[in-house]
Amino acid sequence: MSKKPQRAPLEYSKSFRLRAWIAGVLLFLYSPLLILIAFSFNDSKRNIVWKGFTFKWYVKVFENDALREALFNSLIIAVLCTIFSVVLGALAAFVLWRFKFPMKGLLESGLNLPIVVPEICMGVGVLMFFNKIHWPNDLPWPISLSQIVIAHITFSFPFVAVVVRARLESFNKELEAAALDLGASQWRAFTDVIVPHMTPGLIAGALLAFTLSLDDFVITFFASGPGTITFPIKVYSMVRFSVTPEVNAASTIIIVLTLIATAVAMKFQDTSPNKENA
Amino acid sequence: MQNWFENKRFFWATMLAPTVWFLAFFVAPMALVWAYSFGENAGPVNIAITGTFGNYAKAFRPEIIQVLSDSVVLAFIATLICLVLAFPVAIAMTFADDKTKSWLLLLIMLPFWTNLLIRTYALIAMMRTEGFINFSFAFFHNIAVSLGFNLGDYVPMELLYNKSAIVIGLVYVHLPFMVLPLYAALDKLDRSLIEASLDLGAGHMTTMWKIVVPLALPGIAAGLVITFIPAMGAYLTPDLLGGPNDLMIATLIERQFKRANDWPFGSALSFILMYVTLIFFALRTFFEARGGKVSAH
Amino acid sequence: MPDNLASQKKSSVVKDETIIKIENLTKRFGKVAAVDDINLEIKRGEFFALLGPSGCGKTTLLRMIAGFEVPTEGKIFLDGVDVSNIPPNKRPVNTVFQSYAVFPHLSVFDNVAYGLQFDNISKSEQRDRVMAALEDVKLEHLAERKPDQMSGGQRQRVALARALVKRPKVLLLDEPLSALDAKLREAMRFELTELQDRVGVTFIMVTHDQDEALAMACRCAVMDRGRLMQLATPSTLYEFPANKFVADFIGSVNMFEGKLILDEPDKAIVEVEELGGKVFFDHGVLGAEGGQIFVGIRPEKIELIKRTKDMKKPQMEDSPEDCNVFAGVIDNISYLGSESIYEITLDNGRRMQVSRPNLSRWDQEDFTFNDEVWLGFHGDSPVLLQN
Numbered sequence: 037m038s039k040k041p042q043r044a045p046l047e048y049s050k051s052f053r054l055r056a057w058i059a060g061v062l063l064f065l066y067s068p069l070l071i072l073i074a075f076s077f078n079d080s081k082r083n084i085v086w087k088g089f090t091f092k093w094y095v096k097v098f099e100n101d102a103l104r105e106a107l108f109n110s111l112i113i114a115v116l117c118t119i120f121s122v123v124l125g126a127l128a129a130f131v132l133w134r135f136k137f138p139m140k141g142l143l144e145s146g147l148n149l150p151i152v153v154p155e156i157c158m159g160v161g162v163l164m165f166f167n168k169i170h171w172p173n174d175l176p177w178p179i180s181l182s183q184i185v186i187a188h189i190t191f192s193f194p195f196v197a198v199v200v201r202a203r204l205e206s207f208n209k210e211l212e213a214a215a216l217d218l219g220a221s222q223w224r225a226f227t228d229v230i231v232p233h234m235t236p237g238l239i240a241g242a243l244l245a246f247t248l249s250l251d252d253f254v255i256t257f258f259a260s261g262p263g264t265i266t267f268p269i270k271v272y273s274m275v276r277f278s279v280t281p282e283v284n285a286a287s288t289i290i291i292v293l294t295l296i297a298t299a300v301a302m303k304f305q306d307t308s309p310n311k312e313n314a
Numbered sequence: 315m316q317n318w319f320e321n322k323r324f325f326w327a328t329m330l331a332p333t334v335w336f337l338a339f340f341v342a343p344m345a346l347v348w349a350y351s352f353g354e355n356a357g358p359v360n361i362a363i364t365g366t367f368g369n370y371a372k373a374f375r376p377e378i379i380q381v382l383s384d385s386v387v388l389a390f391i392a393t394l395i396c397l398v399l400a401f402p403v404a405i406a407m408t409f410a411d412d413k414t415k416s417w418l419l420l421l422i423m424l425p426f427w428t429n430l431l432i433r434t435y436a437l438i439a440m441m442r443t444e445g446f447i448n449f450s451f452a453f454f455h456n457i458a459v460s461l462g463f464n465l466g467d468y469v470p471m472e473l474l475y476n477k478s479a480i481v482i483g484l485v486y487v488h489l490p491f492m493v494l495p496l497y498a499a500l501d502k503l504d505r506s507l508i509e510a511s512l513d514l515g516a517g518h519m520t521t522m523w524k525i526v527v528p529l530a531l532p533g534i535a536a537g538l539v540i541t542f543i544p545a546m547g548a549y550l551t552p553d554l555l556g557g558p559n560d561l562m563i564a565t566l567i568e569r570q571f572k573r574a575n576d577w578p579f580g581s582a583l584s585f586i587l588m589y590v591t592l593i594f595f596a597l598r599t600f601f602e603a604r605g606g607k608v609s610a611h
Numbered sequence: 612m613p614d615n616l617a618s619q620k621k622s623s624v625v626k627d628e629t630i631i632k633i634e635n636l637t638k639r640f641g642k643v644a645a646v647d648d649i650n651l652e653i654k655r656g657e658f659f660a661l662l663g664p665s666g667c668g669k670t671t672l673l674r675m676i677a678g679f680e681v682p683t684e685g686k687i688f689l690d691g692v693d694v695s696n697i698p699p700n701k702r703p704v705n706t707v708f709q710s711y712a713v714f715p716h717l718s719v720f721d722n723v724a725y726g727l728q729f730d731n732i733s734k735s736e737q738r739d740r741v742m743a744a745l746e747d748v749k750l751e752h753l754a755e756r757k758p759d760q761m762s763g764g765q766r767q768r769v770a771l772a773r774a775l776v777k778r779p780k781v782l783l784l785d786e787p788l789s790a791l792d793a794k795l796r797e798a799m800r801f802e803l804t805e806l807q808d809r810v811g812v813t814f815i816m817v818t819h820d821q822d823e824a825l826a827m828a829c830r831c832a833v834m835d836r837g838r839l840m841q842l843a844t845p846s847t848l849y850e851f852p853a854n855k856f857v858a859d860f861i862g863s864v865n866m867f868e869g870k871l872i873l874d875e876p877d878k879a880i881v882e883v884e885e886l887g888g889k890v891f892f893d894h895g896v897l898g899a900e901g902g903q904i905f906v907g908i909r910p911e912k913i914e915l916i917k918r919t920k921d922m923k924k925p926q927m928e929d930s931p932e933d934c935n936v937f938a939g940v941i942d943n944i945s946y947l948g949s950e951s952i953y954e955i956t957l958d959n960g961r962r963m964q965v966s967r968p969n970l971s972r973w974d975q976e977d978f979t980f981n982d983e984v985w986l987g988f989h990g991d992s993p994v995l996l997q998n
Binding site: 504506507509510511512513514515516517520524525528529 | 677678679698699700701704705706708709710712714715716725726729730770773774777
Binding site: 046 | 679
C-alpha cells in the first residue's frame with residue numbers, strides 16, 4: 037500500500053489544525069518570556085535592537101546591592117516558608133485523613149479558604165492584623181522578615197495539605213495494620229510505613245510552597261514592613277519606572293531557579309520507590 | 315478512619331499545630347477585616363467599630379459599581395477567551411500518547427510556576443510602544459515604505475494601559491487554570507462514548523457538541539470558576555497593564571489602604587469580594603456534585 | 612479438516628456469500644504487531660467469534676473493522692468494497708462496546724435515535740424505527756428512562772438497539788457478556804443468538820471466553836499474538852485442533868511431546884517418553900514428519916480401570932498390545948457434581964487429568980484417593996499436534 041497511513045479517528049493530537057492551535061497557544065505563553073530572557077543578554081540599554089551578547093546585566097544585578105539583597109531575602113523567606121509549610125501541611129493532611137473528630141468538616145473546609153480567598157483579601161487581613169497587635173517594625177534582620185514568612189506559611193501550608201492528602205488517599209491502610217501486627221509501635225508504623233508513602237506528596241508540596249512563596253507579590257506587598265524589600269517588591273518598583281535589561285537579567289535568574297526547582301521535583305518523583313501509584 | 319479518642323496522644327500531636335496556626339494567622343486576621351468593615355475612621359489612626367453598614371452602602375455608589383462591574387466583565391471576557399484557547403489544547407492532551415501528554419502538561423504548567431510579576435513584566439516589555447510587537451510592525455512598515463508604499467512614518471500602537479491590555483494580561487496569566495480542569499474532566503470521559511458517537515454516524519464536530527461538551531460540562535464549569543475567581547480578584551495585572559482609570563476591585567481595595575487610608579471601606583470591599591468568591595465556589599461544588607451523579611455509572 | 616462434522620448450524624440465516632474479507636491485515640503499534648498478517652472471510656448472516664487470550668489482537672482486529680484503528684498494512688472489504696480508509700462514521704458497521712457506551716446524558720429513546728439523525732430519514736420514521744428496535748430488545752416500556760436508572764443488562768440492550776436501529780451490514784460486539792453477572796450471562800447467550808437469528812445481521816463478537824464462543828458462534832477464529840491460529844466451527848476447534856495452541860486454549864488437554872515411529876495411511880504410532888510407552892492412532896497423520904510433535908488427549912476421552920497387584924496390563928480392543936494403556940495412582944479428585952476430575956500420577960511421575968461423568972448417583976464412589984488404576988484410550992481419541 038503506497039498510500040500514507042491515515043490517523044485513527046481519536047488521534048486528535050495528530051490533527052494538523054489542533055497542532056497549529058497548540059503551537060499558537062504555546063507561542064502566546066512563551067514568546068514574552070523567551071524574548072525577556074534573550075534581551076537580558078543584549079548589549080544595549082535601549083533593549084530592543086540586538087547589539088551583541090553580554091553578561092554585563094547579570095554583573096550589574098550582583099553589583100546592585102538593593103536588588104541582590106531583595107533576591108536574597110526572597111530566597112530566605114521561601115526556604116523558611118517551605119520548611120514550615122511542609123510540616124504543618126503534612127500534619128494537617130494526616131489528621132484529616134486519619135481521624136474522625138468533632139467539627140472536622142469545619143476545619144477541613146476552613147483549610148481550603150486560604151486557597152480560595154483572593155490574595156488581596158488575605159493581604160489586607162495580614163496588614164491589619166500585624167498593625168493591630170503592634171508587631172514591632174524595627175527588628176534586626178532576619179527576624180524582620182518574620183511577618184512575611186508567617187503570611188507566606190499561612191497561604192502555603194493548605195496547598196501542601198491538599199497535595200499530601202491526595203497522596204495519602206492512595207495509601208493501603210492494611211500496610212499500617214501489617215506493621216502493627218508485626219510488632220511495630222504506632223510511631224514506628226507511622227515513620228516506617230506511612231511517611232515513605234507520603235514522600236512524593238511532601239516533595240511536590242515543598243516545591244509548591246517554595247514557588248508560591250517566591251511568586252507572591254500581593255500579600256508580601258501588604259505584609260512587609262517599610263524596611264524589608266523582597267525580590268517581587270523590588271522588581272515591582274523598578275517596573276513601574278521602566279523596562280531595563282537589568283530587570284530582565286534578574287527575572288531570568290528567577291526563571292532559571294524555578295526551572296531547576298521543577299526539574300529537581302520531577303526527578304525526585306520519577307525515582308521515588310512508590311512510583312507505581314504516584 | 316479512627317475516632318480521635320481512640321488514640322488521643324497521636325491525635326493531639328498531629329492536630330494541634332496546624333489548627334492553632336490556622337486560627338491565629340488566618341481566622342483572626344480575617345475576623346479583624348470583617349469587624350473593621352463595620353467600623354468608621356475615628357481620627358487619623360484609630361478605627362471605631364460602630365456596627366455601621368455605611369461601608370457596604372458606599373459600594374453602591376455609581377463610581378464604585380462601575381469598578382465592580384468592570385471587574386466582572388473584564389474577568390468574564392478573559393475567562394471566555396481562556397476557555398476557547400484551552401479547550402482544543404485539553405482535547406489534544408487527552409488523546410495524545412503518554413509522552414506527548416506529559417510534555418504538553420509541563421509546557422502549559424511551566425509559566426504557571428514562573429513568577430507572576432515576571433510574566434506581567436514580560437508582557438509589558440513585549441507590548442509597550444518600544445516593545446517587540448511594535449518593533450516588528452515598524453520593521454514590516456519600513457520594508458513596505460522602502461518598497462515604495464507611501465505609508466508615512468510608523469506610529470507605534472498603544473497596546474498597553476487600557477482595558478484590552480488588562481484582558482490580554484488576565485488571559486496570559488490564567489490560561490493554565492483553565493487547561494487543567496478541562497483536561498481532568500475530558501480525561502475521565504469514557505472514550506468509547508466518543509467512539510460510539512462516531513460509530514453511529516456523527517462527525518467529529520457533532521460529537522464534540524452533542525457528546526463531549528455536555529459530558530464535560532462539570533469540568534467546563536469548574537474551569538470557568540477556577541479561572542474567573544482569581545481573574546476577578548487580580549491585582550497586579552490591572553495595576554501594571556491598565557491605565558490610571560482602569561480600576562478593578564483589587565486595585566480599588568489597595569487604594570483604600572495605601573492611598574485613601576479608608577480602612578473600613580477597604581475591609582467592606584474585601585468582604586464583598588470574598589462573598590462573591592465563596593458563592594462561585596459553592597456553585598462549582600454544586601455542579602460537581604451533579605456531574606458526579608451523571609457519570610457515576 | 613472434517614468441517615462438515617459440525618454442520619449443526621446455529622443460525623438459519625447464513626448465506627454462502629462473503630460479507631467481510633480481510634486481506635493480509637497487519638497493525639503495528641511501534642514495533643509490536645498487534646495484528647499480524649491476517650486473512651479471513653466472514654459469511655453474510657453468520658454469528659462469528661474472534662477468540663483468544665487477552666492481548667492476542669482480537670480487539671484490535673475488531674476496531675479495525677469498525678474503523679477506530681487504521682491498518683498498517685492490508686485491506687478490509689465490506690460487501691466487496693474496500694473500507695480500510697473509510698472513517699467509522701461512514702461505515703455501514705456498528706458496534707456494541709464493552710462498556711456499552713450508552714450516552715449518560717440522553718434518555719433511552721434519544722440514545723437509540725442518536726444515530727438515525729445522520730441518516731436522512733423523516734422524524735416520524737425515526738420514531739417508528741426507534742420503537743421497533745426497542746421492542747426487539749424488549750425495552751419499549753423504558754424509552755423515557757435515563758441510563759443511570761438502569762441495570763447493566765438493560766444498558767446492554769440499549770446499546771444493542773442503538774446499533775441495530777442503523778441497520779448495519781455487520782454488528783460488532785466487543786466482549787458483550789463480560790460485564791454481566793454469571794446468571795444473566797447465561798441467559799444473554801441464548802438471547803443474543805436468538806436476536807441474531809431474528810434480525811439476520813452478521814454478528815462479529817470478540818471474546819476471551821471459550822465457552823461463550825463455542826456456545827454462540829457458527830464459526831470462531833482463534834488468535835494468538837496477532838496471528839490467526841485456526842478458523843473453524845466450535846466442534847472442529849475442540850475435536851480437531853489445528854495446533855498445540857488451539858488444543859491448549861480450548862478445553863483442557865493432556866499434552867506430551869513425542870516421536871513419530873510409524874506413519875501409514877491408516878495408522879500411526881508415536882513413542883512418548885513422558886508416558887513411558889507408545890500411543891497408537893487409528894488413522895494416518897501424514898505431513899507431521901519433522902519438527903517437534905505433540906500428542907494431545909482430552910481428559911474425558913480416557914477410561915479408568917481399577918488395577919490390582921497381579922493384574923495383567925489390559926489391552927484396548929482397537930489398539931495393538933502395549934499401546935494407549937498406562938498405569939497410575941489417583942492422587943487428587945475434584946468432584947464437580949455432573950462429573951469428577953481425577954488427577955493421576957503415572958509410574959514415571961508425570962501427571963494426567965481424567966474426567967468421568969457421574970451418570971449414576973453412585974458413580975463418584977467407584978474410585979477414591981490412592982486407587983491404583985489403568986488409563987486407557989481408543990485409537991481415535993488422541994490428536995497429533997505441532998507448534
